[in-house]
Amino acid sequence: MQFTANLSLLFTELPLLQRFKAAKNSGFSAVEIQFPYEETPETLQAELVNNGLKLILFNVAAGDFLQGGEGLAAVPEKAQAFKQALAQTVEYINILKPEAVNVLPGCCHDSDRIDTYLSIFKSNLSLAVTTFAPLGVKTVFEAINTYDMPGFIIHSGKQMLEIMDELGQPDLFMQYDIYHMQRMGENVAGFIRLNGNKIGHIQFADCPGRGQPGTGDIDFIEVFSAISESGYSGWVGAEYRPVSSTLESLDWLDHSNNCQ
Template structure:
């Protein structure tokens, strides 16, 4: 199945977040995702979604300082209480916005001697999130991020995602598979999606290198989109890239037939 969402944290940034819903609808999107929606109230987002007849597919639990170079929230042992508070905030948003999936960014560990503690904390936090989101009918996903852009990220490969899923073994835990990050780690997304589509709760993409729109790097996006379409994957595919120019000018890939 191939259905596209616009990631409103990276696309349509020419206008404030509240105006991006209409901008996405005007370009033909039927669904959107937001990395961190918390600058707007859930009620305001709900109003925009209803006004534009859009579905919000995904958003993330707060990740603290991760995008500013820090370790994030979900694996740091000393931040466990703060993570649980963030999940509580996410639940309040989820009850109003009703996403399909909620993503948890594992985060970084800068002291390798503490990696085991960070990995254990992340597992415990995943269990806490699953107990919070599953009763709402929402899948929990987590994401591997490349260690070129984010050194120290505790989950950086498909293999590590599969291993963690097998260890936790919960029906509502799936992978968020980011094609850009896995290409940066020299993996083969096409082959992985064919093999493990049933374990993926959400897919995101950007071309590689550069993290711009399809056609600006080495990603064979027409092949990958065709494979997603033909696979057993049932979720949405999120455009999560930094447009080289305006967002509208970056959408040639969307006009093609797959």
């Protein structure tokens, strides 16, 4: 397996632009960022080049999502804002050359509108695929647990599979987040073993707490073995909140026989 450092959650002891060097010095050869838009793509690319790193993944902008809002991708009234976010993403893709871009489904805070939100999301997800595929970039989307994010419209591996089957687009994949699906009670290792070829990116944190491996209940020996056995050939993103400092949280990386 190949591991990436998620610079939105790791090395937050440092400003964003200093986290690239910290990740390289800690043994990572690639990184991911949730939302890179506080910096220009040229600035980010310079840090990647200077530190010999590859940027694997980032998200399409999601509006008010991190502030407790519904986001952009499923809200009928935000169609234009989502298209603008896609255009911004293309600007970053053209310079940063990621392997995948994640489209966050977002939340629906009015249960009477959930069917409409799901329909809008699938339409916008399809639009993202047709926008990014010609650039050589996979489109991924993820399920998030409804304990941390009440109202999140996609919250299981089963839902993601159903959407992929419905849309039938070869450049569309799941982003499978081990923490979120464990939080929802899913058999994470079993799901990955069965569906590795349909997953475009994997992220992990321990559960509960979303700390580094060893701080919760997940058997990461089993989970990492499942990833290796599944045929999944992509990157595996460390997207956890270190319980202490980031450097002190990296024992799992130092002792992983799978780490490059």
